[in-house]
Amino acid sequence: MLKKLLVANRGEIAVRVIRTARSLGYRTVAVYSDADANALHVDEADEAVRIGPAQVAASYLNADAILDAARRTGADCVHPGYGFLSENAGFATACADAGLVFVGPPAAAIELMGSKRRSKIAMQEAGVPVVPGFEGDNASDERLIIAAKDIGYPLMIKASAGGGGRGMRLVHNEGALADNIARARSEAKQSFGDDELILEKAVMEPRHIEIQVFADNHGHAVYLGERDCSIQRRHQKVVEEAPSPFVTPELRQAMGEAAVKAALACNYRGAGTVEFLVDQERNFYFLEMNTRLQVEHPVTELITGQDLVAWQLAVAEGEPLPLNQDQIRLNGHAIEVRLYAEDPASQFTPQTGRLERFEPALGDGIRIDSGIRTGDTITPHYDPMLAKVIAWGSTRSEARRRLLRALEDTQVNGVVTNRYFLGRVIGHDVFGAGEATTAFLAQHFADDPSMTATTVSIRELALAAAVLSHDHGHTEGWSNALATVIPLRLGSDEGTHELLVQRRNKSLRVSLDEDQIELADIRIGEGQLCYIDNGVRHRCHYQHYGDHLYLQLSGQSVRFTDRTHQPPEVDSLTGTGKVLATMDGAIIDVLVEEGQPVRQGDVLVILEAMKMEHPVKADRDGRVCGVHTAQGDQVRRQQLLVEVEPELTTHETDAAKETEQ
Structure with missing residues (x-):
């Protein structure tokens, strides 16, 4: 009888496995990285063990740390969830060697099915229909190019050890084959440590x-x-x-x-x-x-x-x-x-x-x-x-x-x-x-x-005005007398919206340039706004904290920032030149150096986050005047990475020289 289950995963799948195991009487053990110390799956388990820092390779892919957690807690079985080590034959073998029951298939089955080439051959032998193609053992680029002539186009290049679309390329003609083979090999090697490729006839729109x-x-x-x-x-x-x-x-x-x-x-x-x-x-x-x-x-x-x-x-x-x-x-x-x-x-x-x-x-x-x-x-x-x-x-x-x-x-x-x-x-x-x-x-x-980016409507602006008026305690406007017009400045992804707001008898009139809308019978409370627009009663949910307001209606979410009391923005036809990290992540490449000229839209840095690469681009023409990051750095969202100063025109350069003289 198995009694204690360690879940070698995180997030929703760890929570899901723990809940079923608990209902069946198992004691449960969670593992967590530093980033997940307060995660839900940790709270759901009977016991929890830290297995390393936030980086996946040092925590959820660290088989030794997970096996040590099982030993320290007395777990007798391990559920791998999905992703991470769930399809790692070596981990399944290591569990068995440690006297743990691996809640999954035998290591030999994992290893076989982890290879697109070998699994396809095994399926052919078992009588399972397969896509026509080429599955040569460690075939060279030249052998793949020759095989492609027999298969015909369009065809798929696939990493034998691949998954999730990585190392996969759709090729429509012979002229594009060699380059796509090289790219698929590189991606497969980087993602799976194995650059073996196979070819398959493309099944279009399946x-x-x-x-x-x-x-x-x-x-x-x-x-x-x-x-x-x-x-x-x-x-x-x-x-x-x-x-x-x-x-x-x-x-x-x-x-x-x-x-x-x-x-x-x-x-x-x-x-x-x-x-x-x-x-x-x-x-x-x-x-x-x-x-x-x-x-x-x-x-x-x-x-x-x-x-x-x-x-x-x-x-x-x-x-x-x-x-x-x-x-x-x-x-x-x-x-x-x-x-x-x-x-x-x-x-x-x-x-x-x-x-x-x-x-x-x-x-x-x-x-x-x-x-x-x-x-x-x-x-x-x-x-x-x-x-x-x-x-x-x-x-x-x-x-x-x-x-x-x-x-x-x-x-x-x-x-x-x-x-x-x-x-x-x-x-x-x-x-x-x-x-x-x-x-x-x-x-x-x-x-x-x-x-595409959401375009804010005057109706949504009016709803935001209603919530902000209520939450700021401007309830004196809810009276039969026509209230004073109050200016309101709301920021959205589109920019700043200058509104004029009037309130009277639970109604609200909002003007934006030449547009105007009136909402009636407004009722606000407990994160919900009810109102009548054009004779129809509606409701939307909202959340207001600090200067930020979220509205949710008609399946969409809109975020506003209350800028009424902020200083006016200075318009600029060019970017700031301060190139910031678009999200938390790791710098995997810096493509420029100080003094290098760049154009708006040039990629300056490659940032990796959530298994994807994200190019960070220059927001104006100019010359790099500061590089504040390097390959391998962990950076935070909005952290300054590169600075670009505008290049002086010939007229400006001459003027500067005269000033120096």
Whole structure:
């Protein structure tokens, strides 16, 4: 009997695993880095052990520290969650050597499926359909170029050890092949320490369908339906649903049986996911097998009524699978989205900062999986996912409606999120028709309003004025007499807005240049503003602290700064020349030196945060007059990195010389 489980992970998956383990009677152990000392998963566990500084390599990827934490707490089993060490065969082996039960598959299965080349060969031998391509062992660039002639175009270059879209390139013609091979090798080497590549015929605009499989130590394996993960950005999943609106019962059975073959072929144990590409004619091809619990496993749990973490623990104890294939039933529909601290209007740049408010909207059929809470700080060290928002319904339409409402009503302030973007995706007609493929975002979303900076309306400015008037104690304006016009200066991402505000009898009239709006029957309290606009009663949520005000309405969030009592801004047609860090992160390259001329838009520094590289650019033409950072530095958001002074014109130079003389 296993009694104490150490969860070798963080965030929402650690919280999720701990809660199931606790319900089953296990004692639990959390591990944490310095950045996570006050994290939710630490508070949820019975015990917790510090394993290192914030950097991933020194903490959550530090196998020795994790194993030492298990030894010190007397844990007898380890759940790896997803990411980090979850698909590391060496870690699985080290757990076994330390006398710990690894809640996952055997190391040999992890190692096999971690290689795209070897796993594809194994699947061919097992009779699982694969995408035509080339899987030569450590093939040279020249061998890949020759093989590409036989495959034809378009084709995909893939890192054999890859995942998450890294080391992957789509090539449309022979002229672009050599350069893309070199780039894919470099990226694969940097990301995985292995630059082996394979080639595959590109399946254009496919569905990305994955099958949840489970196997035990007694030779049994089953599949628990499919998940449609076709909506992706940079090969990262955005929306997951089960069952797929594209999959027929016959296709489900064929893919499920193929997935079980894949599991049995590598002597699998525990939870795994076999991913397939499916073309428009419903031909399916093996893509890869993820040897862990998936991020999107909740949609499978909601339609099957099963707890997959409980299944994992049962299998780890040596028990047979709880159900056989004939006993597994699918009920209703479930859809999941990933709520991220990122800015869709700025190429999905990750966001850092303090979460001033996080209040998920709960209701019938809604499940929220999260590892954060109000007051937490989103750091640059880890993936910026805040929560998974999942909705179940008896029909797909019901699940979709519930999810859209949950997104619109979830309150999250302090950092920019993709909440509005997700709502627009779920509400899109193509998604509603069940016709979204992997090309959905590129084809249907490039011009969506959620992908551009929000334009503040006079209505939103009036709502902000109503809250600020109330919170500043200007309630004497709520009278039958016409109040004095009060000036109000509000800042937003667009700039500063100069308003004129009048209040009378719970009504508010706001003027902005030639525009004017009047709100009636205004009622404010407990973070909620109710009002009547054009005869219709509305409500919006708000949060006001210091000079900052957040409004949330119609699925969007708007932040204002009260600048009424600040000195007027000085207009400038050029940038400041002070190049600041856009977020907390690590400097991985400095591309300029003091005295070097630069143009506005030139990349000066490369900043790495949340597994992504972010170029930091000059905001004006000039010459570098100061470099205040170096490769390897850890920097904070708004920290000064480089200074650029304007270059003097010929006239200015001559004048300066005359002054010196």
